[in-house]
Amino acid sequence: MSSDNRIDFGIPDAIWILGNLFVKTPEALESVLAKLREIGYKVDDKRDEPEDGFLRHGRTNEELEASGWNLWYAHLDVRQGKCGSCGSYISTLGIQTHDHRCEVCGAVTYLKIIRGSLVEFSFIEEDPGFFSPVLRMPAVRWDAEEGTLYLKLRFVGGGFRRLDETNAWEYIRRFRDKWELVRVGKDWCIKVHYPDSFYMQPDDVIEMRDISRHHWNHTIVKVWEGVEYREYDRLPIPDSFSVHETWRWTLLEPSPTLHETILHVGGVVSDQGYYYQDGRPAVRAGNFEAMGVFIRHFTTLDADAWEVDSRRFRLDGPGAIADVAAWCHPEAEIMNKPNMFNTINAMYDGLSGKPLSDQEVAAAVHGAGDPLLKELLS
Numbered sequence: 218m219s220s221d222n223r224i225d226f227g228i229p230d231a232i233w234i235l236g237n238l239f240v241k242t243p244e245a246l247e248s249v250l251a252k253l254r255e256i257g258y259k260v261d262d263k264r265d266e267p268e269d270g271f272l273r274h275g276r277t278n279e280e281l282e283a284s285g286w287n288l289w290y291a292h293l294d295v296r297q298g299k300c301g302s303c304g305s306y307i308s309t310l311g312i313q314t315h316d317h318r319c320e321v322c323g324a325v326t327y328l329k330i331i332r333g334s335l336v337e338f339s340f341i342e343e344d345p346g347f348f349s350p351v352l353r354m355p356a357v358r359w360d361a362e363e364g365t366l367y368l369k370l371r372f373v374g375g376g377f378r379r380l381d382e383t384n385a386w387e388y389i390r391r392f393r394d395k396w397e398l399v400r401v402g403k404d405w406c407i408k409v410h411y412p413d414s415f416y417m418q419p420d421d422v423i424e425m426r427d428i429s430r431h432h433w434n435h436t437i438v439k440v441w442e443g444v445e446y447r448e449y450d451r452l453p454i455p456d457s458f459s460v461h462e463t464w465r466w467t468l469l470e471p472s473p474t475l476h477e478t479i480l481h482v483g484g485v486v487s488d489q490g491y492y493y494q495d496g497r498p499a500v501r502a503g504n505f506e507a508m509g510v511f512i513r514h515f516t517t518l519d520a521d522a523w524e525v526d527s528r529r530f531r532l533d534g535p536g537a538i539a540d541v542a543a544w545c546h547p548e549a550e551i552m553n554k555p556n557m558f559n560t561i562n563a564m565y566d567g568l569s570g571k572p573l574s575d576q577e578v579a580a581a582v583h584g585a586g587d588p589l590l591k592e593l594l595s
């Protein structure tokens with residue numbers, strides 16, 4: 218999110234704020250889009266989304282434009298697979314599916330289950346209960362096409378919910394109709410139906426929880442201008458970013474909710490309940506600087522005053538939100554949704570003998586209204 222891989226468009230009407238690009242005029246947009254395409258970006262117009270599209274939430278194009286929605290999405294197509302055997306760049310498509318082959322040398326790029334993989338699962342039952350037990354067993358063989366998994370009769374216990382030699386037999390006997398006892402070489406195994414499918418099927422008998430120890434013979438890399446980068450390394454220019462057409466909604470006037478937009482653009486969640494309540498810092502000077510750029514270019518508020526005043530704002534989440542909100546409007550409406558994590562944090566701190574601040578106690582009481590918590594405790 219820092220500034221050193223921004224693209225310089227050489228025009229004053231294209232403004233970067235924390236990795237997003239805000240463009241002030243249609244003429245500036247035209248030159249920005251031309252430059253992006255020249256560099257090699259694909260640029261999606263979000264207005265092309267179907268009427269019932271996921272991002273659209275039923276809004277018309279006019280509503281999207283007026284709401285400040287990021288209408289353009291620029292992205293580089295730089296991800297490549299790399300075969301672990303021959304080192305060729307290959308397609309990422311399907312590279313991590315069971316028994317996929319390198320299109321150059323034919324080597325297997327990935328096997329989901331191999332001999333020795335630890336397979337963790339539960340049998341599917343009508344009414345499993347919240348803490349249904351799991352078995353962890355070593356795989357001997359998996360015939361993915363046939364949908365048959367052979368598991369060595371050994372139970373690797375340890376950790377919460379995992380059954381071991383002392384209690385696994387009773388569980389496995391309970392599902393006697395769901396497995397067969399077979400011998401594979403010298404190993405006694407249970408044979409269970411387990412097809413190679415991402416989704417649950419009606420005839421499934423086990424629910425897979427986790428598989429460890431795959432056969433992994435590929436990496437994902439990024440290749441840009443002939444240079445190879447690791448998957449999560451940063452390129453000299455951003456991989457992707459949004460472009461906003463600001464002339465559709467500027468300048469923004471002060472209102473009881475304007476601070477939400479300003480916080481959001483500055484990389485801060487506008488809900489006080491989201492943050493820790495114990496005063497620990499959650500906001501940095503860089504967030505306030507980014508908000509200042511937005512205020513200067515896109516609102517009628519006094520950006521020079523912001524630069525002075527924001528230096529005194531609190532850095533903890535709830536405090537920063539309150540200070541930004543109060544600065545933007547005298548009757549700002551501050552969001553503070555119940556958050557059960559505040560309740561849990563406060564309960565934990567109370568148990569460990571750490572004194573609670575008034576703010577923490579208030580947030581904990583408030584957090585108990587979180588519907589998620591009610592569901593968990595019921």
Ligand SMILES: [Zn+2]
Pocket residue numbers: 300301302303304305319320321322323324
């Ligand atoms: Zn290969």
